[in-house]
Amino acid sequence: xxxxxxxxxxxxxxxGQNVTLSCEQNLNHDAMYWYRxxxxxxxxxxxxxxxxNDFQKGDIAEGYSVSRExxxxxxxxxxxxxxxxxxFYLCASSMPLSSGRPYNEQFFGPGTRLTVL
Amino acid sequence: xxxxxxxxxxxxxxxGEDVSMNCTSSSIFNTWLWYKQDPGEGPVxxxxxxxxxxxxxNGRLTAQFxxxxxxxxxxxxxxxxxxxxxYFCAGQSYNAGNxxxxxxxxxxxxxxxx
Numbered sequence: 001x002x003x004x005x006x007x008x009x010x011x012x013x014x015x016g017q018n019v020t021l022s023c024e025q026n027l028n029h030d031a032m033y034w035y036r037x038x039x040x041x042x043x044x045x046x047x048x049x050x051x052x053n054d055f056q057k058g059d060i061a062e063g064y065s066v067s068r069e070x071x072x073x074x075x076x077x078x079x080x081x082x083x084x085x086x087x088f089y090l091c092a093s094s095m096p097l098s099s100g101r102p103y104n105e106q107f108f109g110p111g112t113r114l115t116v117l
Numbered sequence: 118x119x120x121x122x123x124x125x126x127x128x129x130x131x132x133g134e135d136v137s138m139n140c141t142s143s144s145i146f147n148t149w150l151w152y153k154q155d156p157g158e159g160p161v162x163x164x165x166x167x168x169x170x171x172x173x174x175n176g177r178l179t180a181q182f183x184x185x186x187x188x189x190x191x192x193x194x195x196x197x198x199x200x201x202x203x204y205f206c207a208g209q210s211y212n213a214g215n216x217x218x219x220x221x222x223x224x225x226x227x228x229x230x231x
Contacts, residue, residue, distance in 0.1 A: 042222065050217060090159050104150075104209045105150060106162075108159030109159050
């Protein structure tokens, strides 16, 4: 069954600790994205990657880091520099250009709710 | 970053009523997407629009790509309790090129009274 998985669903960390959120997809999608969602603020783009070994900052990249060593995986690290890390984090991916389908339709994982104590 | 103007912000309706929401942009778009998000879950794509004037249905949902390419609307007919959630519009600017970033609205929160 193809899809996007994010783990864990809930994550608790102490203030000052780095934490890495997992995102894996087996859809053969080229592009992957990380969003942050806070109540009433919609989705804000943190980082995105259009191809392996390349990624770009989104609108709110400060305090976050990513890597894209494999097509299937796009982990997000929330560092201690992120001033307000408690939020709902969503990972998404979009189809490869070679699929012949419009490539800007994004498909989302179930999300990880991070709470920093 | 740029955001779409999505309205209304929230709606509270009776079961069986029709619902309408819309999104506007200050620039021309070549893509409009509508998503629904259930509480604690990721958004799910409902309808995708790629041509100005395009009218597309998905069950009780109908969405249109505005002729001016700066707006889109989503209608839900005969609402039912499972329609509850947050509906987001998203789009891609005409001059985005190969950049796959989407621009998002802030969402319309829908509550349905059985």
